Amino acid sequence: MLEVSDAFDIALQMSRESAKKDASGEITKLVDGIEMTYKLFHKVLDEVGVKKYDSLGQKIDPHLHFVNAQVHDPAHEPGVITYVIKEGYTIHDRVLRPAQVIISADVDTISP
Structure with a gap:
């Protein structure tokens, strides 16, 4: 499970860097989706005490x-x-x- 969190951290870091260069705003929407999923994942971890x-x-x-x-x-x-x-x-x-x-x-x- 922690490896999944590590992968989310890397995905967020990379996508945020790409979003800064994206004039269309499409990558920003992707980043928002990744962040929502990341928060939900960490909420589940929190519920089990992690x-x-x-x-x-x-x-x-x-x-x-x-x-x-x-x-x-x-x-x-x-x-x-x-x-x-x-x-x-x-x-x-x-x-x-x-x-x-x-x-x-x-x-x-x-x-x-």
Whole structure:
């Protein structure tokens, strides 16, 4: 089920980018349909206790986040999540899947 949510996230991101370039407005209608389906899907997940949690801009929590990479980002203090690769989910307050994230780090702590 979480893979379906991941696919929705990718579809929404890609279609929103395409909608910005579409003068006819047809892609915007498609995006609206995808968003409605996405909301319905997440409503069903919510009804069974599965919830997506926010990670972007948060300090890293080893119980909630799996760090895939570190980047030097002077706009953020070390240990702050700068990009979410895959969203994290809980079920009844237990981690179902940790979020896969990229965090900011000092340039001298990043391993090659």
